[in-house]
Each structure stands twice: as structure tokens, then as C-alpha cells.
Amino acid sequence: xxxxxxxxxxxxxxxxxxxxxxxxxxxIRRPDLRWPLPERMAERLEGRRVIGLGRRAxxxxxDLDDAGAGPEVLIMHLxxxxxxxxxxxxxxxxxxxxxxxxxxxxRSRAEAHDHVVLHLSSGARITYNDPRRFGAMxxxxxxxxxxxxxxxxxxxxxxxxxFDAGYLASAVARRATSLKAALLDQxxxxxxxxxxxxxxLYRAHLSPERxxxxxxxxxxxxxxxxxxxxxxxxxxxxxxxxxxxxxxRDHAQVDGTLGYFQxxxxxxxxxxxxxxxxxxxxxxRRMVQNGRATFYCKICQK
DNA sequence: CAAAGTTCCTGCGAGC
DNA sequence: TGCTCGCAGGAACTTT
Numbered sequence: 001x002x003x004x005x006x007x008x009x010x011x012x013x014x015x016x017x018x019x020x021x022x023x024x025x026x027x028i029r030r031p032d033l034r035w036p037l038p039e040r041m042a043e044r045l046e047g048r049r050v051i052g053l054g055r056r057a058x059x060x061x062x063d064l065d066d067a068g069a070g071p072e073v074l075i076m077h078l079x080x081x082x083x084x085x086x087x088x089x090x091x092x093x094x095x096x097x098x099x100x101x102x103x104x105x106x107r108s109r110a111e112a113h114d115h116v117v118l119h120l121s122s123g124a125r126i127t128y129n130d131p132r133r134f135g136a137m138x139x140x141x142x143x144x145x146x147x148x149x150x151x152x153x154x155x156x157x158x159x160x161x162x163f164d165a166g167y168l169a170s171a172v173a174r175r176a177t178s179l180k181a182a183l184l185d186q187x188x189x190x191x192x193x194x195x196x197x198x199x200x201l202y203r204a205h206l207s208p209e210r211x212x213x214x215x216x217x218x219x220x221x222x223x224x225x226x227x228x229x230x231x232x233x234x235x236x237x238x239x240x241x242x243x244x245x246x247x248x249r250d251h252a253q254v255d256g257t258l259g260y261f262q263x264x265x266x267x268x269x270x271x272x273x274x275x276x277x278x279x280x281x282x283x284x285r286r287m288v289q290n291g292r293a294t295f296y297c298k299i300c301q302k
Numbered sequence: 303c304a305a306a307g308t309t310c311c312t313g314c315g316a317g318c
Numbered sequence: 319t320g321c322t323c324g325c326a327g328g329a330a331c332t333t334t
Contacts, residue, residue: 002306034308034331058307080306081333113333132332134307150308177326186308193306290327293304 002078004158004191005240007058010084015053017086017124018062022049027117033130034079037116038139045074045118057154057190063142071142075150079134087125154190158233163189165222165230173220175212180289182212189233195268196236198295202267203232205277207301208287208294267295275300 002010026042038044044067051063051071062074116128116137128135140148155171156162171188172179182188183197192200201208206225215226266276267284275282275297282299 006306077307079308079332131334132305132307134331136308175325181326184307195306291329 002058002080002082003193003196004055004058005196005237005244007060007078007191008055008241009244010078011053011055011060014060014084014086014126017120017122018050018053018126020050021120021122021124022047023118024121025119027119029115029117033115033133034077034136035138037137041137041139044069044072044139048072050120056151057157057186058193059150061145064139069141072139073142073145075136075138075140075145075148076128077136079130079132079136081132082128082130082135085127085129087127089119089123089125153187155186155188156190158189158191159237163230163233165226168230169216169222169226170220172212173216177212178208178289179206179210179212179215180208180294183233184290184292191237192233194292194294195265196233196240198268199236199265200229200232202296202301203236204228205301208289208296210302265295267297270295 023045024047026045028037028042031037045064048067049065051065054061054063058077060076060078062076064072064074113129113131113133114127115130115133118126120126128137138148138150145151156167168189172182175182175188179201180197183192183200184194198208204225206229215223215229217223267273270284271286273284275284277297277300280297280300282297284295285298287294287296
């Protein structure tokens with residue numbers, strides 16, 4: 001479930017085994033994910049040290065040391081169904097077995113979607129699995145990262161200082177689209193996806209159908225709703241990251257899985273459930289906006 | 303059947 | 319009038 005909190009959870013899980021480690025080998029098992037994988041990817045990764053593992057929006061960024069060609073960044077996106085898992089590198093020769101219980105589906109089917117494997121000097125083996133292959137991996141020179149087409153137009157991080165009500169109001173002031181669509185637009189704010197947009201709008205008591213520009217008053221200043229929305233976005237993301245971290249720890253101890261956790265949503269995927277707002281008699285509704293499901297309460301979200 | 307994401311394409315309206 | 323630009327909305331990618 002890769003929106004910002006999930007990607008951040010994955011980053012925190014991978015960082016201990018990746019940061020400072022040297023990539024001793026890489027297995028590239030197919031030529032492409034969403035796009036072709038980098039040219040000579042395995043050769044270019046081999047022997048490189050991972051300086052740090054970062055995140056921008058829903059992208060993971062592994063900083064690679066200078067290997068003659070200058071420092072580079074390995075950009076990774078999980079798409080809809082991507083996940084990483086960590087296995088201990090088996091000292092014995094031959095293919096190490098998967099840790100029992102990692103997948104509920106048979107091992108053969110799980111391995112069918114293991115597309116990239118990184119062997120690390122830390123003794124960990126990191127496997128990228130992605131059935132739908134909407135994910136992506138790219139390698140770009142460190143100096144070109146911010147100007148890269150994927151990064152260039154990204155809005156501010158929702159948990160950073162730049163994302164405040166004043167910014168949000170100005171960003172949507174001329175937008176005739178719905179609030180739902182505006183928040184999903186990574187140019188407005190980077191990292192929200194379908195789940196957390198529904199959750200944030202519910203918490204702010206704002207209708208997903210409201211016109212985005214209504215968050216700004218006639219002078220372009222933020223409305224009270226804009227202030228509530230910024231706080232709701234930050235709250236829901238922080239809570240999800242916290243929950244993901246604790247779930248991750250449980251899973252890591254049990255089976256080494258990363259990027260998989262259960263979460264409790266107030267409206268998302270809760271059609272017909274009673275609205276959780278105290279005193280509200282409404283039901284959670286499901287509708288489709290821009291081809292995506294939106295969950296909301298008609299009564300208390302205005 | 304519907305699905306957590308993003309890019310690309312088309313069509314529309316505004317403005318020059 | 320006709321062209322360009324930007325925006326909004328939808329299709330497409332794929333597997334379970």
C-alpha cells in the first residue's frame with residue numbers, strides 16, 4: 001500500500017541494512033518494470049556503497065558513492081504492488097530458502113514476481129517483488145536529481161515546513177477541479193494517494209467534491225478549512241507512519257517482511273459503515289471521482 | 303470486479 | 319478566425 005507513510009515505513013526498514021553497506025552483487029531478472037531498468041544496472045550497482053537511503057514523495061532514493069562516474073542515486077518507486085523484503089544472506093552456497101511464512105501464496109508464485117535482488121555487505125539480501133510492475137527503478141547522477149522530470153514538478157513534502165495553509169491556498173487558488181483531485185495532484189503536495197486523501201478530507205470535515213479554489217478567500221488567503229486540512233494531512237500521515245513502524249517491527253521479527261501492514265481507516269473502504277464522527281448519524285459513502293473511489297460522509301463533510 | 307500510482311493523450315476553453 | 323497554452327478528465331499499463 002505504497003503512499004507516503006508506507007514508503008517511509010519501507011525506508012526505515014531498509015535503512016539499517018542498506019546505509020553504509022556495499023552492494024556486492026545484483027540480480028536483474030527482467031528487463032523492465034514500468035519502464036526499462038537502467039542500462040547495465042547490475043554492473044553499475046556492483047561494488048557501490050549506499051551512502052544513505054532517503055525518500056521524496058513516494059520515491060525511495062539510495063545515494064550511491066562515487067564509482068568513477070560520479071555519485072549517483074538509485075530511484076525506486078513501488079507503484080501499486082511493489083514491496084521489498086529482507087532475507088539474511090545464506091552463507092551456504094546455492095539458493096537460500098525463503099524464510100517460512102513470508103508469503104501466504106505459494107513460494108513459486110511469489111518468486112515469479114521477484115524482479116530485482118540486491119546482495120549487501122551487511123549480510124542482507126534485499127528482494128524487490130512487484131506483481132503488477134507499476135513500480136520503477138532509475139539511476140541518475142546525484143546532481144541531476146532535483147531537475148529530473150520525475151522530481152522537478154513535485155510539490156512540497158506534506159510533513160515539511162513548506163506545506164502550510166498559506167501555501168495550500170495559493171497552490172489551489174486557481175484550480176477549478178475538486179479538492180480530492182487537487183490533493184491527489186503531486187504538484188500540489190507530494191506523497192498523498194487515494195487512501196490518505198479520503199482520510200484527510202474526512203478528518204478536516206471537507207467534502208471531496210468541493211471546488212479546490214474554495215480553500216482560498218477572495219484575497220487568496222487560506223480559509224479555516226485550509227488550516228484544518230493541512231493539520232489533518234499531517235496528523236493522518238504521522239499516525240500512519242507511527243502505526244506502520246510498529247507493525248513493521250512485529251513483522252520484521254517474525255518473518256522479515258517489509259512494507260506490509262494493516263491499518264485502520266475511518267472512511268476508506270468502509271462503505272455503509274456508520275460515520276465515526278461523534279454525534280453524526282451519517283453513513284460512509286463511496287463514489288467515483290476521476291476514476292478513483294472516494295469515501296466520505298455526506299453529512300459532516302462540507 | 304476492483305485495486306494502493308503515474309504518464310500520456312485528447313478535448314475544451316481562454317486568451318492573444 | 320485561428321493558433322497556442324494550460325487544465326481537466328480519461329485511458330492505459332498489469333496481475334490477482
